Each structure stands twice: as C-alpha cells, then as structure tokens.
Amino acid sequence: MPLNDLKSVPSGNSASSKQPLRVALFGFGTVGSSVARILVESQPEGLRWTHVFNRNVARKRSDWAPADIVWSEDADEVLASDADVIIELAGGLDPAGTWVRRALEAGKSVVTANKKLIAYHGVELERLAAEKGGHLKYGAAVAGGIPVIPGLEQGLAGDHIRRIEGILNGTCNFILSRMEEGADYATVLKEAQAKGYAEADPTEDVGGFDARAKLSILMRLALRVIVDPDEIIPQSITSVSAMDFSYARDLGCTIRQVARAEEKGGELAATVGPMLVDNNSPLAWSRGTENMVIFNGRYGGDVVFSGHGAGGHPTAVAVVSDLLALAHGSRRVEIPSVPAKIGVEFEVPHYIRFLVNDRPGIVAEITSALAREKINIRAIVQKPGFPANALPFVVTVEPCRSSALERALTSIATMDCLLERPLNLQILE
Amino acid sequence: MPLNDLKSVPSGNSASSKQPLRVALFGFGTVGSSVARILVESQPEGLRWTHVFNRNVARKRSDWAPADIVWSEDADEVLASDADVIIELAGGLDPAGTWVRRALEAGKSVVTANKKLIAYHGVELERLAAEKGGHLKYGAAVAGGIPVIPGLEQGLAGDHIRRIEGILNGTCNFILSRMEEGADYATVLKEAQAKGYAEADPTEDVGGFDARAKLSILMRLALRVIVDPDEIIPQSITSVSAMDFSYARDLGCTIRQVARAEEKGGELAATVGPMLVDNNSPLAWSRGTENMVIFNGRYGGDVVFSGHGAGGHPTAVAVVSDLLALAHGSRRVEIPSVPAKIGVEFEVPHYIRFLVNDRPGIVAEITSALAREKINIRAIVQKPGFPANALPFVVTVEPCRSSALERALTSIATMDCLLERPLNLQILE
Numbered sequence: 141m142p143l144n145d146l147k148s149v150p151s152g153n154s155a156s157s158k159q160p161l162r163v164a165l166f167g168f169g170t171v172g173s174s175v176a177r178i179l180v181e182s183q184p185e186g187l188r189w190t191h192v193f194n195r196n197v198a199r200k201r202s203d204w205a206p207a208d209i210v211w212s213e214d215a216d217e218v219l220a221s222d223a224d225v226i227i228e229l230a231g232g233l234d235p236a237g238t239w240v241r242r243a244l245e246a247g248k249s250v251v252t253a254n255k256k257l258i259a260y261h262g263v264e265l266e267r268l269a270a271e272k273g274g275h276l277k278y279g280a281a282v283a284g285g286i287p288v289i290p291g292l293e294q295g296l297a298g299d300h301i302r303r304i305e306g307i308l309n310g311t312c313n314f315i316l317s318r319m320e321e322g323a324d325y326a327t328v329l330k331e332a333q334a335k336g337y338a339e340a341d342p343t344e345d346v347g348g349f350d351a352r353a354k355l356s357i358l359m360r361l362a363l364r365v366i367v368d369p370d371e372i373i374p375q376s377i378t379s380v381s382a383m384d385f386s387y388a389r390d391l392g393c394t395i396r397q398v399a400r401a402e403e404k405g406g407e408l409a410a411t412v413g414p415m416l417v418d419n420n421s422p423l424a425w426s427r428g429t430e431n432m433v434i435f436n437g438r439y440g441g442d443v444v445f446s447g448h449g450a451g452g453h454p455t456a457v458a459v460v461s462d463l464l465a466l467a468h469g470s471r472r473v474e475i476p477s478v479p480a481k482i483g484v485e486f487e488v489p490h491y492i493r494f495l496v497n498d499r500p501g502i503v504a505e506i507t508s509a510l511a512r513e514k515i516n517i518r519a520i521v522q523k524p525g526f527p528a529n530a531l532p533f534v535v536t537v538e539p540c541r542s543s544a545l546e547r548a549l550t551s552i553a554t555m556d557c558l559l560e561r562p563l564n565l566q567i568l569e
Numbered sequence: 570m571p572l573n574d575l576k577s578v579p580s581g582n583s584a585s586s587k588q589p590l591r592v593a594l595f596g597f598g599t600v601g602s603s604v605a606r607i608l609v610e611s612q613p614e615g616l617r618w619t620h621v622f623n624r625n626v627a628r629k630r631s632d633w634a635p636a637d638i639v640w641s642e643d644a645d646e647v648l649a650s651d652a653d654v655i656i657e658l659a660g661g662l663d664p665a666g667t668w669v670r671r672a673l674e675a676g677k678s679v680v681t682a683n684k685k686l687i688a689y690h691g692v693e694l695e696r697l698a699a700e701k702g703g704h705l706k707y708g709a710a711v712a713g714g715i716p717v718i719p720g721l722e723q724g725l726a727g728d729h730i731r732r733i734e735g736i737l738n739g740t741c742n743f744i745l746s747r748m749e750e751g752a753d754y755a756t757v758l759k760e761a762q763a764k765g766y767a768e769a770d771p772t773e774d775v776g777g778f779d780a781r782a783k784l785s786i787l788m789r790l791a792l793r794v795i796v797d798p799d800e801i802i803p804q805s806i807t808s809v810s811a812m813d814f815s816y817a818r819d820l821g822c823t824i825r826q827v828a829r830a831e832e833k834g835g836e837l838a839a840t841v842g843p844m845l846v847d848n849n850s851p852l853a854w855s856r857g858t859e860n861m862v863i864f865n866g867r868y869g870g871d872v873v874f875s876g877h878g879a880g881g882h883p884t885a886v887a888v889v890s891d892l893l894a895l896a897h898g899s900r901r902v903e904i905p906s907v908p909a910k911i912g913v914e915f916e917v918p919h920y921i922r923f924l925v926n927d928r929p930g931i932v933a934e935i936t937s938a939l940a941r942e943k944i945n946i947r948a949i950v951q952k953p954g955f956p957a958n959a960l961p962f963v964v965t966v967e968p969c970r971s972s973a974l975e976r977a978l979t980s981i982a983t984m985d986c987l988l989e990r991p992l993n994l995q996i997l998e
Contacts, residue, residue, distance in 0.1 A: 285866075440877060
C-alpha cells in the first residue's frame, strides 16, 4: 500500500464532498510542467487540471497529460472557460497582470509565483480578489519550495516580527558560493546560464531587483508595512571579485547577496546587496541555489527557514500546496499592513576594498577623508603577493551609515592613484 | 506610528466584522502567562481573553491583566462559560484530555501545546471537533515557536514527504551541546534543572519519550501515517559520556538526540535517540535549547526549519498564531492519513564504544561476534591516555540493522573484560 498517496483515504476531508476545483495553467515551462506532473502523479483530491494556456502550445503537449486537457494559445478562451483557478506562471508585470486581473474580476481564484506582480500590485490584487469572492495565493513567489509565506502567515502571525534577513535569489547564491570556492565571476555566470540558473541578461538577478521584490513582499507580511519596492536601492554583485573572497576569509567571513529589512522605533530600513557574513551565521551555510530566511520576532526570537528556493519541482510544490489550501477552504490570516516609507539606513560596519597604483601617502589621504565624515576605522588589511601597480587593500570601518561612507568615497574617488571606484560592502554582524 | 500594531488598521480583515473569539486559558504557568502577555500587549483583532482556569488561581492573578478576566479554580465553571476557545496548557493525558474532550463536545474550539495528548489521541479528537463544529489546533505541540506544523500543512501539502529528521527536544539538545563543550552529564543536567529547561524527573525528555510523541505527530502530518507512539522504542541519552564526544570529534561528528522517520517502498522506519551527526549536517549546528526539523520531499528536496522549540514566549507565539488562524477563518488542509505499523529498521552505520579491563584477544573476540552477524567493520579507534583497567575504544560498522547489532552485542556482553554494556549509537549520514 502506498503510504503517502494523497487520494488513498476518504475520512473527514472537506474537499471530498465538493466538486473538485478546475485548474488552468497559464504557462507550461519548467514550473508549469512540474505542477502538472505533481497533479498527474499525486491526483490530489479536490483538484482537477483542465486547461493549459501557452504560446505555440502544440509543442508543449505531453503524452503523460490526461487526454481531456484543453491546450490553448488563446488566453481569452481559457479566461472565459469554466476553470475555477488560474495558475499564473508567465511572470513579469504584463501581460501576466492583465490575465490575473481579468481572472479575479471574473470571480476566479489565482495562484501565482510572480514576485514582481505581487511586490508592485499585491495589495490592489488582494483587494480585487476579496471584492469578487475569489482568492489570491502566492506562496511560490518568495523562496520557492520553502514554506516561508505560509509559515509566516499561519505560524508567526502571533509574533511581532522586527527583522528579516534572507538569501532570496538562488542565482546570486550559486554564483557567490562558487566564487567562494575560487571561480571567477564571468566563468561562473556562464556556468549558471548553461545550467538554466541565470538568464541571458542576468541583471534582474545579479542587480538585486529580484531579491528586492521578494523582500518587499516579506516586509508586508512580516513587518506589516506596504513599501514601494523601488525605494529599496539594490547593490549589484558584479563588482565582487575573487580577491574580496580572499580578504573576507581573512576576516572570518564569506560574501552572500543578502536582503534585509528592520523596523526599529517606528522607523524602517531595507537593503539588498552583496554583504560580508560571518562564517558562523546560518546565512554563510547556504550553498548553491539554496534560499534562506531568518525572521527575528519580539516574542519568538530567530526562526530560520531554508531549502530550495527555485527550480521547477520545488516551486511547483508551493503552487500545489496553495491549490490544496484553496480546495480545503483554508483562508489567509489577513494581518493588516500600513503604507510606509523606508526612512533610515542601517548603521553597520563596512568593508571597503581599494585597488590602487601604489605611491606614498595613500592610506593617510583615505583615512583623512573617512575622518572628515566621522567614520572610525576598525582595521586595515593588505595581503602580500599583488603587483604595486594594481594593489588591493581593505579598510573595515565601525558601524556607520552607507550615505556618509559614500560621501567619503566620492571624495576619495578623485585620488589619482585609484584604478577603480572602491568596493563598499556592508558587514552583517 | 507603531508600524507593527496588530490592531492599527481596519481593511478587509475578515475578523473585524465579527464578534471577537472569547478565549479561556487552562493553565497559567510560563506558557499561559506568555500567551496572556501577547494578547494584552498586541491586542490582536478578533481575540478577547476572558477566563483563566488554574489551581490556586489567586496567586496567579496579575496586575497587568484586564480587570474583567474571570479567574477560576473550577474547570467545570470555565468549560460551561461562554468562552469560544479553550487554550489547554496543562499537559499530560489527564485531566487535560477530559477538559479538551468536554470543550470539543460543547462545540468549542481548542488550541493546545499538548504533544502527548495529540500524539496518542489526536485523530480521535480531530474527529470529535469536526463532528461538533469546532476546531482543534496544536501548532505549539511540536517545535514550539517554529512554524513546522503550519509550514507543513499549508506549504508542503503539495509534496510527497519521504523523510523526517529532527531535533525535537530542547532539553536534550541543551545537555548534549553543553557536553560537546566539555561538561559532564550530571553537572549539565543540574544546570538544565536550575534554568528550568529540565524537570526534577527528566526521564520524559532524556529518555526520548517527549521526542517520540512529537515525531509521531509529524509522521501523521508529513508521512500521512497514524502510528502508535509506543511502537517507537526510544534510546536514552543518559549513557552518552564525555569520551563519546571526544571519539565523535575524531570521526568528524558530534552527538545529538535525533528523531527520525522514513517511508521507503511502502515500509516505515522510525527511531529516537542519541546519534552521531556529521559536523557538516545542519543538525550539528543547533545549539542550546534550539529545535530543528528537516523534511525531505520527493519534489521539493530538503526543507529545514529551526529556532526556539520551547520556552514561554516562543510557544506562546504558536498558540496565538493558532488563535488568529481560528479568528480569521483559516481551515486546516486536511490531508488524509492511514493507520500504519513501523515495519522496518533503518540500516545505518553504527558507533559502538566499549569500556574494558584490557587483556589480549579482546578485539579478536568482538570482531568475531560481529562477523557472525555479518556486520562489517568500518574502523577501530583507540585513543591514548586512558588506564588499561578502564580502557575505552570504539568500533564503527558499516550500515546494518540495530537488531542484528544488538544480538552481536548481547553475545559480546558476556565477555569477562567488559566493564559495562557497550554503547551503541546510530551514525546519521
């Protein structure tokens, strides 16, 4: 007897007494076909896969799909069908947003993995769903197969979350954890592209735009603030190089793309970018395409979630779980959130790496510029083995605001000996 | 403006339009008073704390509690009151079970942190709740403040979970992680008792009974099998000593109390006890009273949850989150489970530590006894610095069943040179 067969037993299952939910897939790429696979293999009670919409849908038809699935390349046709739930997996703001709005307006429910749409329009779309009697679920939009959103909504609703720290972009984590092992950025980006982890244009991922969209969703659910994602200015990981990992190692750290947000005394800070993280922090332990989220609550302290944040199957688990929640009548714990502005910067220590054509007096000039902004130096590290005409060295500074440091660096950037603008990374303590 | 105030905003909150749920606390110890604290400080919409039942309740009355709370030492009075939800925090099978049954029979809902009651009677109580129109929620019963149960029910329902590995007892984790730092068992047990982490009689925790109750709850929700907790034979941590940590370290491991269960080809294995865990495993990273659970799913791979598994405030977060879910009309995703037997043993490598009065021929006799049970030796390790009349040494063996190994050890136990029965620990790979 298969122990784990979703359909095996009747019992008090509320879904069993009703008509199954009719489910239409919008998008039949990696995630869409994984969702279909799970629905076909597990046959979960209460769900029936009925439609697929995709461009050039003929090449998508699969021999393992039930014969009665409607395959369509006409979005209107599927939106007008008797499907109860639209699974939106096209991504991006448009036309995905139009489809989601039209589905909700028709009283259908929507399950989506679209972080961008939810980050920018989630509040409006949830309101629309509530008005029209449908539901909007997006457990797959943040951290894929890790149940961060259900865990937060259902299990941490009773806490007062004050801080979020996350590794929310698997592409960046793959690149940075490979660079930690010695690979250089260009090579590992190509490897990530070959493996399907990175797009041909990787800006959305490496530039931090994907992570900030996810962070803003978590801020709404955890910190209960509605922020404009564009207010979070991301720092790209592209300027991190092999020598930075070498210096980070000397400081007992590694480098990860971290998304963090904090509420303190009614003020809000949020940032996304490559940061030095202590080797003893859980964030340093996540490797490859893994995601991790740490919430700090006033009552419950730190809670850590980690696992596979992306990929067809893990993301599909989140989608099917959302479908099951709909089929079983589970409702969101709607904790009210309020519009808010990101008003303050984190005051944290920083790592600044310079690349210079060596000459006397450099350190004196740099330290004077920092002193003018009242920034205290913690350490100056210069490793041997580099040529004098392309000499890297690192200054770490005591907690300060990035804006003060940037002012100092703008003044430092005029120095003739600098071969490039200094790299400035936050140190997460 | 307080950013995170649960009561601050109206919006489409489904709870706001209804009468708040009237909440009675059964038990006003550490967790109960933490629940009350959160309800008073956060004033979550949709919830109203109305009653406390406790023996000698007069000494429990708190000046920060609202004046209209009914304080009672009469369970019947509170069960007969107009409270909609009973929060059962007394623990144990009786009288807690009687109160829970009576509350459910009266059509009330119950929120409980009682792992023993849920492990032994959860299925029956859920059926009763469904019959009478109430709800039973027990997010606090496993891993306290870590949202393992909501994450599993709402976020991993779409996966097919095959394996559970967990650190489910904070007392054992505190003791073992302190022993890892060099403390001996008796001293650290006293420390744990002084800090309130361990009971005067610590058997329930150190003997593995608490962890097996929690494991059986997770097996029902994740592996979807209903097992009798008594079928899981726990191994106590009390026979682990400082020298075992020293040997474990040489093997690249540490020792943790691990609860694990697995479904493979329709067969079920489950075990609880001290195990060697690799230093690279997340299980090795959990320190102090932390809990951790790793689920392995067919589609989503490994998902890790960690945080504070016990203590007043974290457990109270789980209780209040369950209350909010009730107030907001959230319903469980009821995945059917089937009665099952634990039919197989794990086949894993083992660590066996002998303590002998040294004489020639010991290793030959031990290895012959293992060979008779067809158990292959992986390594024999003997560290210097111990006296010949109380000499410890360790044999590790290739994957085998514990029962075969126990047969060999029973034969070995008759050897005159043995000072105590050899300690046999599973190695988690």
